[in-house]
Amino acid sequence: MMKRSWAVTPLAALLAALAIAVPFATAAEPQPGQVVNVGSSVWIAANGSQGKVRASNPNCYANREVLVKANGVGTVARAFTDDEGLWKANKSILYVKFSLPAKLYAVVPQDYQGTAGPIYNCLRSASRTVSIPTSAAEPGQTIRVNSNLWIANVAYQGRIRAGDDNCVSEREVLIRSDGRTVARTRTDADGFWRVDPSALYTSVELPAELHAVAGQVYQGTAGPIYQCNKAVSRTVTIP
Numbered sequence: 001m002m003k004r005s006w007a008v009t010p011l012a013a014l015l016a017a018l019a020i021a022v023p024f025a026t027a028a029e030p031q032p033g034q035v036v037n038v039g040s041s042v043w044i045a046a047n048g049s050q051g052k053v054r055a056s057n058p059n060c061y062a063n064r065e066v067l068v069k070a071n072g073v074g075t076v077a078r079a080f081t082d083d084e085g086l087w088k089a090n091k092s093i094l095y096v097k098f099s100l101p102a103k104l105y106a107v108v109p110q111d112y113q114g115t116a117g118p119i120y121n122c123l124r125s126a127s128r129t130v131s132i133p134t135s136a137a138e139p140g141q142t143i144r145v146n147s148n149l150w151i152a153n154v155a156y157q158g159r160i161r162a163g164d165d166n167c168v169s170e171r172e173v174l175i176r177s178d179g180r181t182v183a184r185t186r187t188d189a190d191g192f193w194r195v196d197p198s199a200l201y202t203s204v205e206l207p208a209e210l211h212a213v214a215g216q217v218y219q220g221t222a223g224p225i226y227q228c229n230k231a232v233s234r235t236v237t238i239p
Contacts, residue, residue: 030117031117031118032117032118033119035118035121036119036121038056038057038059038060038120038121038123039055039056039123039125040053040055040060040061040064040108040122040123040124040125041053041055041125042054042066042106042107042108042125042126042127043106043127043128044104044105044128044130046130047091047132047136048068048094048104048132049068049088049090049091049094050086050089051087051106051127052081052084052086053066053081053085053087053108054085055085055122057120058083059113059115059122060111060113060120061081061084061085062081062082062083062084063080063081063082063083064081064087064108064122065078065079065080066078066080066081066106066107066108067107067108068094068104068105069104069105069106069107070103071102071103071105071129073097073098076094076097076098076104077093077094092139095132095136095137095138095140096138096140096142098142099141099144099227100133100134100136100137100141100142100143100144101132101133101144102131102132103129103131104129104130104132105126105127105128105129106126106127107124107126107127108122108124108125108126109124110122110124137224140225141225142218142224142225142226143224143225143226144227144229145162145166145167145226145227145228145229146162146229147160147161147167147171147214147228147229147230147231148160148161148162148231149173149214149232149233150233151210151211151212151233151234151236152236153236154197154238155175155200155210155236155238156175156195156197156200157193157194158173158192158193158194158233159191159192159193160173160187160191161191162191162228164226166219166221166228167217168187169187169189169190170186170187171186171187171191171193171214171217172185172186172215172217173185173186173187173193173212173213173214174212174213175195175200175210175211176210176211176212177208177209177210177211178204178208182200182203182210183196183199183200183203187214193212204238207237207238207239208237208238209235209236209237209238210235210236211232211233211235211236212233213230213232213233214231214232216228216229216230
């Protein structure tokens, strides 16, 4: 049986020579003045006052400005990263800029870092959102406290309940009918309130619809400041 011999064609020989002579292509290095886009990420700690900026190039994580923002408020603090990308805001100053509970997140704005070589376009990034509970309050920090205002069927008594005792006692309560205040009083230490029934009933034309209102007030303490939110009761009908 004849053995088949394989001849090397001139084209095949040329391709083999090129494969040896030409090395694999490598990525071109950025040229001076060339703009290079660099993605960034910003991390925020659970307390909202510190974190870290990460990027593939040191020009985009060192000395970057970081904005701490509170939902519904906007920017409440500014900080700059160190050489490792770490940033920190003064928590005692930060916390008095918003009311608790609150949701915070960090933003690192877009920035251009010029060098002797390329120009680095450090892209914008936003962190996750963290929740700051009322238990994290600092002295001078404002804590929002919702209230619930109950009125009895007889309309001349009721009670305020709230998430904190500072928003229960000594709250002014207005009894209103047809858009006008017909009586007012204050709650006792347990949140109960009462007005004189005869004075109340003679101040309106029966039958009448009445409801109670407790306006928003601030209760200052040696620690946090309590923002006692406005509360409105149901409406009752006096025949």
